[in-house]
Amino acid sequence: xxxxxxxxxxxxxxxxxxxxxxxxxxxxxxxxxxxxxxxxxxxxxxxxxxxxxxxxxxxxxxxxxxxxxxxxxxxxxxxxxxxxxxxxxxxxxxxxxxxxxxxxxxxxxxxxxxxxxxxxxxxxxxxxxxxxxxxxxxxxxxxxxxxxxxxxxxxxxxxxxxxxxxxxxxxxxxxxxxxxxxxxxxxxxxxxxxxxxxxxxxxxxxxxxxxxxxxxxxxxxxxxxxxxxxxxxx
Amino acid sequence: xxxxxxxxxxxxxxxxxxxxxxxxxxxxxxxxxxxxxxxxxxxxxxxxxxxxxxxxxxxxxxxxxxxxxxxxxxxxxxxxxxxxxxxxxxxxxxxxxxxxxxxxxxxxxxxxxxxxxxxxxxxxxxxxxxxxxxxxxxxxxxxxxxxxxxxxxxxxxxxxxxxxxxxxxxxxxxxxxxxxxxxxxxxxxxxxxxxxxxxxxxxxxxxxxxxxxxxxxxxxxxxxxxxxxxxxxx
DNA sequence: GTCTTTTTTCACCAGGTGATGAAATGGCGA
DNA sequence: TCGCCATTTCATCACCTGGTGAAAAAAGAC
Numbered sequence: 001x002x003x004x005x006x007x008x009x010x011x012x013x014x015x016x017x018x019x020x021x022x023x024x025x026x027x028x029x030x031x032x033x034x035x036x037x038x039x040x041x042x043x044x045x046x047x048x049x050x051x052x053x054x055x056x057x058x059x060x061x062x063x064x065x066x067x068x069x070x071x072x073x074x075x076x077x078x079x080x081x082x083x084x085x086x087x088x089x090x091x092x093x094x095x096x097x098x099x100x101x102x103x104x105x106x107x108x109x110x111x112x113x114x115x116x117x118x119x120x121x122x123x124x125x126x127x128x129x130x131x132x133x134x135x136x137x138x139x140x141x142x143x144x145x146x147x148x149x150x151x152x153x154x155x156x157x158x159x160x161x162x163x164x165x166x167x168x169x170x171x172x173x174x175x176x177x178x179x180x181x182x183x184x185x186x187x188x189x190x191x192x193x194x195x196x197x198x199x200x201x202x203x204x205x206x207x208x209x210x211x212x213x214x215x216x217x218x219x220x221x222x223x224x225x226x227x228x229x230x231x232x233x234x
Numbered sequence: 235x236x237x238x239x240x241x242x243x244x245x246x247x248x249x250x251x252x253x254x255x256x257x258x259x260x261x262x263x264x265x266x267x268x269x270x271x272x273x274x275x276x277x278x279x280x281x282x283x284x285x286x287x288x289x290x291x292x293x294x295x296x297x298x299x300x301x302x303x304x305x306x307x308x309x310x311x312x313x314x315x316x317x318x319x320x321x322x323x324x325x326x327x328x329x330x331x332x333x334x335x336x337x338x339x340x341x342x343x344x345x346x347x348x349x350x351x352x353x354x355x356x357x358x359x360x361x362x363x364x365x366x367x368x369x370x371x372x373x374x375x376x377x378x379x380x381x382x383x384x385x386x387x388x389x390x391x392x393x394x395x396x397x398x399x400x401x402x403x404x405x406x407x408x409x410x411x412x413x414x415x416x417x418x419x420x421x422x423x424x425x426x427x428x429x430x431x432x433x434x435x436x437x438x439x440x441x442x443x444x445x446x447x448x449x450x451x452x453x454x455x456x457x458x459x460x461x462x463x464x465x466x467x468x
Numbered sequence: 469g470t471c472t473t474t475t476t477t478c479a480c481c482a483g484g485t486g487a488t489g490a491a492a493t494g495g496c497g498a
Numbered sequence: 499t500c501g502c503c504a505t506t507t508c509a510t511c512a513c514c515t516g517g518t519g520a521a522a523a524a525a526g527a528c
Contacts (some may be wrong), residue, residue, distance in 0.1 A: 017474055024475090040374065046516065061517065090317035135373050139366075140274065149432055156433060176434040177449050184422030185415035191373050198383055200392060200410040205293050218464050219457035226239050226456030227449045280486065291508055295487065428524090 015042070025063050028053045030126055033074045037132040040140075041071055048152040072147070074140035075137070078130050079151045084156050085115040090162065103166050106221035112159045113186055113216065117209050121189055128192060138183070178227050182220045189216060241442050245438035259297050262287045264360055267308045271363040274370060275305055275377075306381070309371070312364050313385045320389050324396065337400050340455035346393045347420055348451065351443050354424055362426060395399070398457070404462040416454045423450060435436040 031053035035044040046067050048146050050057040064070040090186040093111035097103045137148060176189050202213065265287035269278040284291040298304040325377050327345035331337045371382060371467050394409045426440040438445065 034256075039273050039377070042274060045514080047514085057516090058478085058518080059476065062475075069517065076325060079309055132373075136370075138385045138429070139369050139373070139422055139427050148429065153433055161398060172434065173445070174449065176430055176438045177445060178378050179433075180422060180430050180438075180454060181419035181453050184418035184420070186418070187422075188418030192436055193373050195372070195382065196410055196414050199413075200406070203406050210405070211411060212431060214409065215461045215464075216415060218460045219412060219415050220454040222460030223453035226452045229451075230452050279484080281484085291486090292488080292508080293506065296505075301486065 024053075024055060028060055028070075029074055029077055030053060033042070033077075033095060033126060034129045036071060036074060037129040040136060041068075042095070046070070070154065073132070075147060078127070082116070082119070083151065083155055087158065088151065089115045090155075094162065094223060104221075105163065105166055105224050106217055108159065108162050108166060109220050109224070110217045112120055112155075113182075113220075114184070114213070116190060121209050126174065131187075131190040132192065133211060135187040138187050142195055143160060167228055174227050175224075178220075178224045181223060183219065185216060236375045256294065258287075258289060262289060262294055262297065262304075267311075267360060267367065268306055268363045269345050270305060270308060271366040271370065274374075275302075275334055280304070301313055307362075308380060309367070312361070316350070316353070317385065317389055319353060320346060321392065324389075324392060328396065337396070337399055338455075339345050339397065339458050340451055342393065342396050342400060343416070343458070344451045346389075347416075347454075350420070350424060351447055355443050365421075365424040366426070369421040372421050384421070401462055409458075412454075412458045415457060419450060419454065 028049065031033070032044070032049045035052060046060050047057050049070070060070060064073050089111045090108070093174055094103070097107070101134060105142055116131070120131055152226060156179060159174070163175055164172070183232060189206075189212045194206050196204045196206050242340050262283065266278070268281045269283055269286060280294050281291050283304070284294055291379070294304060295387065321467045323345045324342070327341060328337070331341070354365055390413060394406070394413060397409055398404060398406070423440075423443070428440050430438045430440050
């Protein structure tokens with residue numbers, strides 16, 4: 001749509017891979033990431049991705065194989081980074097509270113969510129697309145389920161177990177449901193759909209992740225406490 | 235995939251529309267609804283819809299026109315019903331508290347969300363697909379945005395204004411952000427992705443909307459109160 | 469300078485896509 | 499009874515889809 005057809009670096013067919021210094025593979029992944037995030041897997045053709053990346057269609061198959069494998073490559077590229085950032089964040093939080101002042105629900109939740117907000121703010125535009133992609137996969141049933149599970153379940157279990165430590169009387173049922181509420185809010189915020197901009201008639205902007213940071217942690221923490229407390233009374 | 239090819243009611247080409255008593259138009263919409271919900275707009279072909287509905291492909295064009303118009307018809311069929319149910323629910327709640335005991339944040343939120351849960355539980359399987367569809371449209375930026383706005387903004391504004399009445403000191407910024415958190419949680423719950431089933435290893439089931447009802451209202455209400463309260467202090 | 473290997477391009481396929489126009493069918497009013 | 503007309507089907511179009519195989523070009527080894 002944007003780029004001309006092949007737009008090769010030199011004239012002929014050759015092999016200027018190292019010559020350009022730019023990694024074609026990454027350029028393809030970047031293009032695919034943005035387009036998949038906006039239009040979904042079926043809403044994008046390999047030809048569109050190739051055009052956007054300024055590359056021949058066959059090159060995509062050369063590097064990644066089938067279209068689905070390209071999608072997986074896009075998904076996996078950042079998944080591990082994300083996971084490590086979150087685990088590190090929770091490690092730090094727990095270590096800081098190993099002795100001394102006790103952990104809080106809001107603290108744990110902040111340690112869980114904040115890395116994502118931080119990465120989205122500081123990590124460059126590719127990460128914004130990536131979060132939109134994850135959000136889309138997250139609530140497309142029976143489509144990204146298996147991948148989602150394999151990559152993100154461990155860190156969620158970590159969150160739940162830590163919360164269980166902070167509030168030992170809480171039931172797992174409540175913790176899992178509250179996690180689901182949390183993840184719905186978080187993913188919608190991270191995907192920056194722009195809905196809140198028009199809805200609020202300019203009062204809020206979905207790109208304003210600082211505004212999210214100021215509110216989301218407290219919001220979720222209060223929700224957790226309320227649900228846990230209500231269950232304890234019953 | 236399931237149905238045979240044309241599977242017409244009688245042998246020939248004729249016109250048994252009224253003869254069957256079943257409205258072909260509704261059958262097409264039902265089939266399209268389920269498939270769009272599962273695979274998205276681009277993940278479904280008109281031929282697949284036709285096969286699922288047991289109808290010839292050309293009939294879809296005869297009734298609805300282009301594929302996008304079919305999608306819109308699916309979306310619109312239930313949107314108005316949804317809107318009226320929510321507005322009625324909030325009318326009732328406000329009328330019940332016109333004088334006498336004061337409205338509460340949790341009460342208002344319940345009046346806003348509960349109709350959807352109720353419809354999803356009692357309205358038949360088509361509604362489940364529909365909610366999954368709306369959830370998908372909701373966080374696909376730049377795709378269902380305009381339709382979403384046109385249909386669902388009014389009732390959201392109604393919610394925000396009512397909450398402003400209940401908590402006059404609250405700022406609109408906070409109310410809109412909290413609404414966004416709420417809608418993320420609510421839509422994920424309504425779309426019943428099954429993620430929580432595997433995540434919790436069977437402790438929770440995404441089809442258990444009663445479990446959602448018991449927790450979500452309290453969760454969101456506490457979140458609102460917390461954000462409003464925190465802002466007031468600052 | 470040649471030869472090998474990697475990268476890139478081209479040409480193309482078999483099948484599927486949304487969509488259309490015209491024909492067939494049969495209910496229904498005259 | 500007959501012809502009208504809404505409905506349903508068939509055949510097909512022009513185009514696009516994901517994917518492939520072989521040729522061309524350049525990089526690097528020797």
